[in-house]
Structures are given as structure tokens and as C-alpha cells.
Amino acid sequence: xxxxYNLIESLSALALSSDLAEFMDLQxxxxxxxxxxxDEDSSTEFHTAGISQGDLKKIIEEVSAxxxxxxxxxxxxxxxxxxxxxxxxxxxxxxxxxxxxxxxTTNNDIVLVHSSVSKLHARIRVEEPPLGSETPNQYWLTDxxxxxxxxxxxxxxxxxxxxxxxxxxxxxxxxVKCRFLNAARLYQGLRSDRTKNGL
Numbered sequence: 001x002x003x004x005y006n007l008i009e010s011l012s013a014l015a016l017s018s019d020l021a022e023f024m025d026l027q028x029x030x031x032x033x034x035x036x037x038x039d040e041d042s043s044t045e046f047h048t049a050g051i052s053q054g055d056l057k058k059i060i061e062e063v064s065a066x067x068x069x070x071x072x073x074x075x076x077x078x079x080x081x082x083x084x085x086x087x088x089x090x091x092x093x094x095x096x097x098x099x100x101x102x103x104x105t106t107n108n109d110i111v112l113v114h115s116s117v118s119k120l121h122a123r124i125r126v127e128e129p130p131l132g133s134e135t136p137n138q139y140w141l142t143d144x145x146x147x148x149x150x151x152x153x154x155x156x157x158x159x160x161x162x163x164x165x166x167x168x169x170x171x172x173x174x175x176v177k178c179r180f181l182n183a184a185r186l187y188q189g190l191r192s193d194r195t196k197n198g199l
Contacts, residue, residue, distance in 0.1 A: 008033075008085045008190075015190035024183045030088045030139060031186050032171070034178025037114055084178075086110055088124055088139070099123040099142075102173060116174025118146040125162065139165040139180070148174035 015023055090100055091109050101108040103120040112121070123142050129135040140162040143150035150157045151172040157163050165171075169180045181189070 008083055011085070011186070012190045015187050020184060020187055023187045027183050027186070029183060030137075031181045031183075032086050032088060032110065032178040033181055033186065033189070034084050034176060036084055037116075037175050037177065088126075096123070099125040112173055112176050114174060114176050116148045117176055118144070118148070118174070120144055121146040121173050122150050124165075136182075141165050141171065146174065150174075 011027060014026065018026070088100055089109065090097070094101060094107065094109050100110060100123065101120060102110045102112065102117075102122045102124065104113055104117045105111070105119045108120065110124075122144055125140040125142070127138040127140060129137070141150065141152065141157065142162050143157040143159045145159045152163055152165070152169050154170075165180050167180060167182050167185050171178055171180055
């Protein structure tokens with residue numbers, strides 16, 4: 001259950017123990033790396049993929065009680081705020097087969113539970129090049145008439161219009177801010193420990 005939050009730590013360990021080619025072979029794809037935001041609604045805690053900070057705290061306490069006394073201390077930055085990392089990928093159980101959905105409810109591919117994020121906030125469409133082409137996949141972001149809007153590099157997206165993402169673009173789903181990264185850029189960040197405080 002803790003793998004969503006611990007993804008940063010597990011991939012950091014992998015980045016430090018492998019070279020770029022090995023890392024990209026083991027962790028291909030694209031990611032959203034962001035800061036866990038503040039939320040004015042104190043009744044909810046930000047979480048991704050159904051794991052809340054409260055649940056994570058329980059997991060950390062349980063693991064610490066089993067013998068790793070430093071485990072809680074190592075994960076304190078997650079509990080105090082810190083960063084989140086999610087993989088941009090399609091889930092088999094999701095109804096929309098042609099794109100990756102982003103939103104507040106758990107039936108989305110990327111779940112960002114925050115009061116500023118709409119139930120179905122945005123979508124990401126992955127355009128694959130023809131077979132044999134060396135052109136990388138293209139990632140298109142579309143706001144789906146969300147209440148608080150979607151921004152890329154401070155530019156408000158026009159709802160229902162596709163926007164081509166570039167590596168290192170800063171995306172804001174409402175107040176949830178994250179950076180769009182490929183495996184190579186994530187590797188560089190993990191090696192330099194830039195992910196420790198998110199963006």
C-alpha cells in the first residue's frame with residue numbers, strides 16, 4: 001500500500017545504484033513529480049491512488065514497531081508535506097481506454113485528492129509514433145472543464161483543447177503543482193536529490 005509515497009525513495013535507491021541506461025530500461029515512461037499541497041479544508045488530507053497521509057502514518061508506525069526504528073524518521077518529510085511521484089499510466093479497470101484520466105475520485109488513472117481538483121479534472125493522451133520510428137511518444141494534456149482550471153507553465157489551458165507537453169513543464173491541476181518528467185530527467189533529479197522537496 002505504501003508504494004505510491006515510497007516510489008520516490010525506492011526509485012532514488014535505484015538511481016543511486018544504477019547508471020542512466022539501466023534506470024531507463026527498468027523505469028521507462030513519464031512521471032508527475034509534485035509538492036504535496038496545503039488544503040484549506042482540514043477534513044481531507046491530500047493523497048494519491050487512495051492512500052492518505054493518515055493511512056501512511058499508520059503504515060510507518062507499524063513498520064517502525066516491527067524493528068526498523070529509523071523508518072519513521074526517514075519518512076517524516078512525507079508526513080510533514082514533502083513530495084509525491086506518480087507514473088503516467090493507464091489502468092486496466094478504467095473505463096476510458098484512449099487516455100489517462102486525472103481527477104479527485106478513485107476511478108481516475110491518476111488520483112489527486114485535493115479540494116481544488118475536480119472529480120474528472122483533465123486527461124493525458126499518449127500518442128505513440130509508428131513502429132520503427134525513433135520519435136518518442138508525445139503526451140497531450142487536456143483540461144476537462146475543471147472548476148479551478150489546468151495550467152502549464154502558468155498558462156491557463158482552454159478547456160477541451162489539447163496541449164503538447166514538454167519534459168520539465170510545470171503543470172497545475174487546481175492548486176496541485178507538479179512537473180512533467182521523463183525517465184532520464186527523473187533519474188537526474190533523483191541523483192541530485194532534487195526530489196526531496198518536490199519541485
